[in-house]
Amino acid sequence: xxxxxxxxxxxxxxxxxxxxxxxxxxxxxxxxxxxxxxxxxxxxxxxxxxxxxxxxxxxxxxxxxxxxxxxxxxxxxxxxxxxxxxxxxxxxxxxxxxxxxxxxxxxxxxxxxxxxxxxxxxxxxxxxxxxxxxxxxxxxxxxxxxxxxxxxxxxxxxxxxxxxxxxxxxxxxxxxxxxxxxxxxxxxxxxxxxxxxxxxxxxxxxxxxxxxxxxxxxxxxxxxxxxxxxxxxxxxxxxxxxxxxxxxxxxxxxxxxxxxxxxxxxxxxxxxxxxxxxxxxxxxxxxxxxxxxxxxxxxxxxxxxxxxxxxxxxxxxxxxxxxxxxxxxxxxxxxxxxxxxxxxxxxxxxxxxxxxxxxxxxxxxxxxxxxxxxxxxxxxxxxxxxxxxxxxxxxxxxxxxxxxxxxxxxxxxxxxxxxxxxxxxxxxxxxxxxxxxxxxxxxxxxxxxxxxxxxxxxxxxxxxxxxxxxxxxxxxx
Ligand code: URP
Ligand code: ZN
Ligand code: ZN
Numbered sequence: 001x002x003x004x005x006x007x008x009x010x011x012x013x014x015x016x017x018x019x020x021x022x023x024x025x026x027x028x029x030x031x032x033x034x035x036x037x038x039x040x041x042x043x044x045x046x047x048x049x050x051x052x053x054x055x056x057x058x059x060x061x062x063x064x065x066x067x068x069x070x071x072x073x074x075x076x077x078x079x080x081x082x083x084x085x086x087x088x089x090x091x092x093x094x095x096x097x098x099x100x101x102x103x104x105x106x107x108x109x110x111x112x113x114x115x116x117x118x119x120x121x122x123x124x125x126x127x128x129x130x131x132x133x134x135x136x137x138x139x140x141x142x143x144x145x146x147x148x149x150x151x152x153x154x155x156x157x158x159x160x161x162x163x164x165x166x167x168x169x170x171x172x173x174x175x176x177x178x179x180x181x182x183x184x185x186x187x188x189x190x191x192x193x194x195x196x197x198x199x200x201x202x203x204x205x206x207x208x209x210x211x212x213x214x215x216x217x218x219x220x221x222x223x224x225x226x227x228x229x230x231x232x233x234x235x236x237x238x239x240x241x242x243x244x245x246x247x248x249x250x251x252x253x254x255x256x257x258x259x260x261x262x263x264x265x266x267x268x269x270x271x272x273x274x275x276x277x278x279x280x281x282x283x284x285x286x287x288x289x290x291x292x293x294x295x296x297x298x299x300x301x302x303x304x305x306x307x308x309x310x311x312x313x314x315x316x317x318x319x320x321x322x323x324x325x326x327x328x329x330x331x332x333x334x335x336x337x338x339x340x341x342x343x344x345x346x347x348x349x350x351x352x353x354x355x356x357x358x359x360x361x362x363x364x365x366x367x368x369x370x371x372x373x374x375x376x377x378x379x380x381x382x383x384x385x386x387x388x389x390x391x392x393x394x395x396x397x398x399x400x401x402x403x404x405x406x407x408x409x410x411x412x413x414x415x416x417x418x419x420x421x422x423x424x425x426x427x428x429x430x431x432x433x434x435x436x437x438x439x440x441x442x443x444x445x446x447x448x449x450x451x452x453x454x455x456x457x458x459x460x461x462x463x464x465x466x467x468x469x470x471x472x473x474x475x476x477x
Contacts, residue, residue, distance in 0.1 A: 003027065004041035006440050008401060011047025015054065015390050016372035024052060026397040029439035034393065043442070045435055047401050053371055054390050055090025055121075055398035055436060056352050059378035060183075060240060060264060060315030062344060063094040064114045068160060071342045072327035074320040074418045077118035078453045080348060083318075083417040085443045085451055087349030088400035088433030090121045091379070091388050091459065095153060097128035100160065104129065104140040108149060112458070119456025120449070121438045122398070124384065126183065127152035130161035132171050141174055148460025150383055151181040153240065156222045157189035157290070168229050176235035179463055181381065183238045183264075186222035186247065187214060187291060196339050205337035207284030211274040211292040213338070219291045220246035227254045227261055236260035236471075238381070241317050243269045243291040244298030248305050255310070255473050262381065262471050263310055266317045267347055267354045268293050269302045272423060282335040286323055287423050290343045303364050306373065309472040313381060314373045316351040319344020320419045346419040350410060356402070357429035383462030397440035400433040408432050416449065 006026040013020050013034065025033030025041065063080040065073055075083065077094075084092050096111035098104045104127060111125060127144060129136065129152045141152070154171055155161045163171065175182045195213040199205070204212070223239055227250060230237040242248060242265045254261040272293035277284035287293060305311045321342040322328035331340050352374055359365040365373070379389025387396050408414065410424045436444035436451075443451025 004033070004038065006043045006045060006397070006437065007038050007041030008045040008047050008052055008399065009038070011050050011052035011401060013052040013391055014367050014371055015392070016368050016376035019367060024391060024399065026437070026440040029397055029441070031391055031393055031395050031397050034391070045401060050434070051367070051402040051404055052391065053088070053400050053402055054375040055400050055438065056088050056374045057091040057378040057384065057389050058084060058089045058316050058318070058348055058351060059093045059313060059382055060266070061092045061094045061318040061348050062320070063092070065095060065097050066099070067342065069331070070327060071321065071331065074322045074328065074346070075318070077115045077123070078120065079416070079418040080318065080320070081118070081120040081123065081456055082449055082451070083349040083415060085121050085436045085438065086416045086449065088352045088402065088436055089348060090398035090400070090436060090438045091123065091384065092121065092348065093124045093126055093382060095128045096125045096149065097161070098130050100131040102131065104136050104144065108144060115458065117454040120443055120451040120453055121456045122388070122459050123456055124382065124459040124461050125149045128161060129154055129171055130163070132163065132167050137170060137174050141180070142178060145178050145180055145463050150461040150463035151183060153183040153185060155185040156226065157185065157187040157192055159189070162189050165225065165229060169233060172229055172233040172235050172237070176233055181236065181238060183240050184226045185241070186219060186226045186239055188218045188222045191218050200337065200339070207282060207288055207338050207341060208274070208277040210288045210338040210341065211277050214290055214292050216244055216246040216294060219243060220250060223247040223250040227251070227259065230261065231259060236262060238262040238264060238312070240264045241266050241291060242302070242311070244294040245301035248301055248310060251310060255471055258473065260471055262312045263305070264313045264315050265302050265305065265311050266315055267351055268317070268345060268423065270299055270358065271354055271427065273299070276423065282330065285329040285341045286421050287345060288329070288338065288341045288343060289317070289319065289345045306359065307365055311373065312471060313378045314351065314355055315378070316347035317344065318346055318348035320346040320417055322420045324420055345423045346417050347423070349415050349417060350422065350424050353408065353429045353432050354424065354427070356431045361430050384459060388459070397437055399437045401435040402431055403434045404431045406430070406432040406434065
């Protein structure tokens with residue numbers, strides 16, 4: 001067969017299950033051929049000595065999310081998806097967030113407006129449910145599921161958005177009825193508040209005390225409570241941004257009993273520690289996120305969970321706030337007490353290179369597992385597979401061509417987000433995506449962004465997702 005729009009030639013193609021030497025033929029934005037010595041394409045991409053991987057699916061990012069108290073996210077759909085493309089990610093799933101008292105439908109309509117005309121790669125929406133009224137549960141959520149928003153996040157902390165256990169049960173029961181997936185931010189809110197006041201009374205307000213106010217026990221308890229709530233309702237949940245062994249132990253405990261508890265982790269729990277919150281002066285604010293990074297032993301526990309199947313997905317939790325900005329980390333233009341520092345760090349562009357380099361290059365996970373964690377399994381989890389997350393005939397031609405030998409020292413100047421720092425400054429990685437295609441269109445090519453804002457499309461997620469895998473029963477340690 002000839003007449004391809006694009007042929008990616010002579011590369012090593014890897015999916016979550018296979019590694020093969022073949023060309024990829026693309027027509028009409030889809031993969032249409034996988035074979036050696038394909039006929040000529042209108043565009044030829046030379047992938048000799050390169051890896052040809054599915055474009056990443058980053059299923060936990062925050063872009064242009066309305067924030068309280070004068071805080072502004074640094075990335076909108078344009079800069080956030082541009083940065084994603086340059087890091088080999090071709091699908092992002094940010095959050096349409098409901099304020100208490102607000103209609104969820106209105107939040108989603110507003111979010112569609114924010115995305116309109118801006119995205120460089122494709123995107124879907126999760127919902128954030130902060131006010132599960134009767135109308136939200138009976139009318140709005142079922143309607144939004146039909147519109148392709150089939151997953152929602154609930155918070156057990158942050159006064160502005162947190163649900164109590166009874167509300168959690170209400171939304172979990174709804175998720176069970178409809179087959180939707182609930183993502184849980186598991187931290188014990190009252191304990192964080194109590195510790196925060198204790199620290200403040202002792203004059204301990206520097207960024208490093210954010211970690212002291214969010215100790216692992218707080219995450220462990222909430223993780224166990226979320227598991228118990230999911231058990232009562234008999235519905236799967238996904239525990240997001242798991243930071244270390246305490247929460248991991250709870251998830252292993254549940255899995256060993258056959259419960260469908262999925263788990264996500266993020267690069268900050270593999271590459272940062274609480275020590276990074278202790279930088280000079282206010283610098284530690286750059287690494288303030290919740291849960292906070294822990295210690296070296298916790299990093300090892302997270303690596304083990306990636307290798308042995310405990311974790312289903314790796315997301316960035318890209319939550320971008322500028323450092324030198326009165327609407328960002330230095331809220332109001334000052335070195336504020338830790339409780340006022342916007343929580344979250346940027347990472348949509350560095351997620352895959354960091355994991356590839358230390359994970360695959362470092363011999364901790366296989367190339368197939370890397371693809372599964374960063375692309376295939378998030379697509380399955382959220383009802384986007386096999387359109388996204390794999391390289392297969394009929395799939396969208398969302399593909400990243402990686403140079404596995406390209407050495408990069410991460411510094412903020414090589415990144416494409418709108419944040420004025422990276423928490424990974426100075427880390428050396430080997431392996432970087434050199435060309436990214438979204439639906440067959442080259443959007444990032446050897447240091448040049450070629451994708452136009454507005455070309456990215458909204459993706460409807462399937463409900464329920466028949467491909468969503470049952471989590472492996474990992475063995476308790
Ligand atoms: O600190 C974090 N993780 N900020 C982003 C919001 C969230 O809870 O994921
Ligand atoms: Zn969260
Ligand atoms: Zn988040």
